Amino acid sequence: MTPVDLHCHSNISDGLLPPDEVVRRAHSRGCQLFALTDHDDIRGLALARQTADELGMQFVNGVEISVSWGKHTLHIVGLGFDENDPTLLAGLASVREGRAERAERMANGLEKLGIEGVLAGAQKFAENPEMISRTHFARFLVESGRCKDTKSVFKKYLVRGKPGYVEHEWARLHDAIDWIRGAGGVAVLAHPGRYDLGNETLRVLLIEFHRMGGEAIEVVSGTHSIADAARFGRLANDFNYQCSSGTDYHATGEGSREPGLNADLPFGCTPVWERWLKQSLQDVSRAS
Numbered sequence: 334m335t336p337v338d339l340h341c342h343s344n345i346s347d348g349l350l351p352p353d354e355v356v357r358r359a360h361s362r363g364c365q366l367f368a369l370t371d372h373d374d375i376r377g378l379a380l381a382r383q384t385a386d387e388l389g390m391q392f393v394n395g396v397e398i399s400v401s402w403g404k405h406t407l408h409i410v411g412l413g414f415d416e417n418d419p420t421l422l423a424g425l426a427s428v429r430e431g432r433a434e435r436a437e438r439m440a441n442g443l444e445k446l447g448i449e450g451v452l453a454g455a456q457k458f459a460e461n462p463e464m465i466s467r468t469h470f471a472r473f474l475v476e477s478g479r480c481k482d483t484k485s486v487f488k489k490y491l492v493r494g495k496p497g498y499v500e501h502e503w504a505r506l507h508d509a510i511d512w513i514r515g516a517g518g519v520a521v522l523a524h525p526g527r528y529d530l531g532n533e534t535l536r537v538l539l540i541e542f543h544r545m546g547g548e549a550i551e552v553v554s555g556t557h558s559i560a561d562a563a564r565f566g567r568l569a570n571d572f573n574y575q576c577s578s579g580t581d582y583h584a585t586g587e588g589s590r591e592p593g594l595n596a597d598l599p600f601g602c603t604p605v606w607e608r609w610l611k612q613s614l615q616d617v618s619r620a621s
Contacts, residue, residue: 334594336365337606339395340410340523340551340579341592343369344460345377346397347468349584352377353384355592358582360388362593366606368395370410370579373428374464378416393609397523398512399428399503402538405528406501409509410551410577413609414518424512428504429463435501436465442496443470448479467491468583483587510545519605520547521577524554526561539572549605552598553578555590566599576602 342348343355350358352369359367367390369381375396385392394416400407414421440452454473459465471486480486490497504512510520522542530538539550551557552565553576569576582592598604 334363335553335578335597336363336594337367337578337604338364338580338582338593338595339366339368339393339412339521339577339606340370340397340554341368341582342371342397343377343381345374346371346461346464347459347466347583349587352381355582356381356384356388356390356392358591359593360385360390362591364390364593366391366393366609367593368393368410368412368579370395370397370412372397372408372464372466373399373425374461375416375422375425376461391609393606394518396425396513398425398509400506400509401501401503402506405530406503407506407528407538408523409506409513409547410521410523410579411509411513411516411518412521412577412605414513414516416516418512418516421512421516424504424508431501432463432465435499436470438499439467439470439491439497442499443474443490446496448474448477467497470497506541507545510542510547514546519549519575519608521549521551521605522547523551523579524556524581525550525565526554526557535568539568539574543572543574547574549575549577551579552576552602553595555579555581555588559596562596563599566602569603570601575605577605 338359343352382392393413396411398409400409443451455469458469458472471483474486513520553562576598578595580590580592
């Protein structure tokens with residue numbers, strides 16, 4: 334197992350735990366290099382970094398940006414950027430703006446089924462009200478007994494074609510990549526195995542992402558099988574990408590992995606995190 338986790342969420346977005354607790358859980362499992370990657374918001378980075386420093390873990394700034402690409406919603410992870418970059422901050426703020434309206438429309442759709450108190454119930458789970466999301470609705474519907482788990486809620490109520498699904502325009506792909514790169518960071522295509530893309534459409538995406546400045550794809554993910562990792566490892570080599578690894582942790586019991594450790598990358602992959610490990614060694618050398 335690789336002691337690296339470059340994709341995790343806290344209650345700043347749709348995770349259940351505060352940033353410091355997520356870091357502590359990752360550390361308890363042996364994690365040595367960690368990134369907090371909340372959706373469209375970086376206000377948890379300071380606390381996460383402080384905790385990682387206290388525990389002797391290496392920390393990388395992270396964020397996961399919601400992107401509209403044609404009819405598809407994608408997620409782009411940014412790593413190693415300047416968290417004070419004004420263009421990045423403005424871009425993330427613009428992505429957050431539409432979430433409240435979307436939540437109201439989602440609630441209206443669900444209330445037509447006779448489910449009462451949906452919006453208030455979802456808001457109860459959203460500790461950061463700017464970041465209310467489908468996950469918060471899912472947790473309320475589990476609590477109210479509508480489904481046994483959040484995965485079942487999404488399948489029954491919250492995916493395209495279901496009563497609680499609402500179309501939404503997120504950031505454009507080239508904008509998200511420009512914000513990340515402009516702030517000195519690396520753009521990573523998150524969990525490509527989750528997207529409903531045929532082989533040809535996926536190839537088009539990988540070509541466009543690379544042309545726009547994307548540098549890596551998430552090969553190992555909490556939502557990827559062993560076969561997925563092997564497939565995306567091959568595609569990373571075919572399209573000249575570096576490879577990333579993250580659990581995509583949100584909450585215990587809602588995913589396949591706790592934060593902190595990931596399966597090794599397939600043979601032949603180039604880890605995206607080599608640059609930060611090297612920088613850390615250089616910093617230690619200068620200090621000595």
